[in-house]
Amino acid sequence: MAPTKLCIVTHTFLPHVGGIERVVYEQSKLLIKKRFELVVLTHKNFTPSHYVYDGINVRCYDAMNLGFRLGIPYPIPKVTSCKPFLEVIKSSEVIHAHGHPYLSSLAAAKLAKRYGKPFVLTQHNTFIEYNSIWDNVEKINDCAIGKQNLKEAKKIIAVSNATKDYVLRLGADPDKVEVIHNGVDLERFKLIAGAGAAVREKLGIPKDAVVVATVRRLVYKNGIDTLLESAKITVQKNPQLVYLIIGKGPDFDDVKARVGQLGLEKNFLLAGFVSDEDLPSFYNAADFFVVPSKSGEGLPLVTLEAMACGLPVLATDVGGIKEVMIKGYGKVIPPNDPQAMAEGMLELAGIEFTRLKRELRKIMTKKYSWNTNVERLVKIYEEII
Secondary structure, three states, rough: OOOOOOOEOOOOOOOOHHHHHHHHHHHHHHHHOEEEEEEEEOOOOOOOOOOEOOOOOEEEOOEOHHHHHHOOOEEOOOHHHHHHHHHHHHHHOOEEEEEEOHHHHHHHHHHHHHHOEEEEEEOOOOOOOOOHHHHHHHHHHHHHHHHHHHHHOOOEEEOOHHHHHHHHHHHOOOOOHEEEEOOOOOOOOOOOOOOHHHHHHHHHOOOEEEEEEEEOOOOOOHHHHHHHHHHHHHHOOOOOOOEEEEEEOHHHHHHHHHHHHHHHOEEOOOOOOEOOOOHHHHHHHHEEEOOOOOOOOOOHHHHHHHHOOOOOOOOOOOOOOOHHHOOOOOOOEEEEEEHHHHHHHHHHHHOOOHHHHHHHHHHHHHHHOOHHHHHHHHHHHHHHH
């Protein structure tokens, strides 16, 4: 039986780090094993026009990247991008785009329609609030671009029920929408004996510290400002609390300056970028995990990764996060509320985590995996071909 030719369209892909990039990567690895011959079509972001990433063929188109400096990754395809779009889509049997607001998704949708190819769309996030003019820009883009993509899709995959509600409000046909929660690599993200202690020693974190970790791209919507204000409150009441912030972003220097202003240099550690290989060890260095998002979350992978490493989670009630929270192993709080976040931190900091970590890890092995996610994805492909 000949392999099914699949084109996956995404605005960015690895080595550029992000949630959508990681989902596409994890799904692609398994799809290749299931006899799919796939090409990831993405914009050229300091990469060659063609490259292979861990066995995944990647084709790039030219684009303007004006929004990246503002923390808004929205590539705008150039005229020269027509050639790679035409070549890849004409030679594929299924077209699968990620993200309803992107021009790359719209180009793929229109070409798929022209050449009679079934078009699938995965929507990852809910509405992202910037508290600026960008909110209005996003609303206009939802109407001008997003609604067209939703209309053209033969099937719409939402990563959470919150995301499903978002696309339905934009006019998506309810009969087209299916919720498939993201998975987690259970082989990589797990309890690793000794790994956490080694990271703590490397970073100079005291052995008796209560470490709360987060993995964030440092931009406004991800709530680092709220986390900082809550840290100021909690450290005064429990000096043993140490915050381990993993990730970079356009607001990194501003966050670092604010840490100094608050005098939190010893308790609020900015680890910067951490490689995929080292990330599980950094999760293991923590006692629990925090997701301080303000808006826009569909179903953040870091929440599943942290829980797979046995970390109870303190998360804001944003998007689909609470859909995967497990009762007794974390707490949901309102967004943009430093006091509520501080109270949640102090509550979790008083818990003995050893037993909880083992129990949570066991639960996660039964609930989430990329294999389950991709099996459902393949069924969708088979239905529409």
